[in-house]
Amino acid sequence: MHCVAxxxxxxxxxxxxxxxxxxxxxxxxxxxxxxxxxxxxxxAHVEGNFVHKSxxxxxxTHFEGESRPSExxxxxxxxxxxxxxxxxxxxxSETVDQRERGNGFIKSLPELLNA
Numbered sequence: 001m002h003c004v005a006x007x008x009x010x011x012x013x014x015x016x017x018x019x020x021x022x023x024x025x026x027x028x029x030x031x032x033x034x035x036x037x038x039x040x041x042x043x044a045h046v047e048g049n050f051v052h053k054s055x056x057x058x059x060x061t062h063f064e065g066e067s068r069p070s071e072x073x074x075x076x077x078x079x080x081x082x083x084x085x086x087x088x089x090x091x092x093s094e095t096v097d098q099r100e101r102g103n104g105f106i107k108s109l110p111e112l113l114n115a
Contacts, residue, residue, distance in 0.1 A: 010043045019074060034073045 001014070005022040008014055012027035023035040025044040038052045042060035049066045051073040057063065 008044075021074075036073060 001016055002019045004020060006018055006020045006024070008023075008025045008027045008029055010026040014028070015030045017031045018029075018033045018035065020033075020035045022037045022039075023033055024039045024041065025046055026041045027043070028045045030047045032049045032051075034051045036053045038050055038055045040046060040055075040057045040061040040063060042058040044058075045062040047064045049068070051068050051070050053070065053073055055067060055069070
């Protein structure tokens with residue numbers, strides 16, 4: 001779905017990808033979102049990945065996925081976070097996404113809520 005603004009109501013459900021300037025989610029969204037401004041309200045249930053310039057998340061929101069800030073989230077090919085090899089406890093090389101090392105959305109969530 002391509003639009004200027006999307007408001008997904010509390011009882012609404014959307015399965016698919018969204019590209020918009022502003023996105024406000026109160027209902028259920030399954031899919032990816034690329035938007036300048038994203039607001040997830042407390043009644044939202046979201047499963048998918050976001051590329052955004054600004055993100056606000058209310059307490060109580062259910063979110064499963066990845067969130068990535070971007071200066072130009074509406075670009076057709078937004079930048080992709082790097083992946084670097086890491087050694088596991090056995091000394092073998094394995095690929096670990098940078099978000100798993102503490103730079104990711106889940107660990108940043110309390111900072112967003114306190115802002």
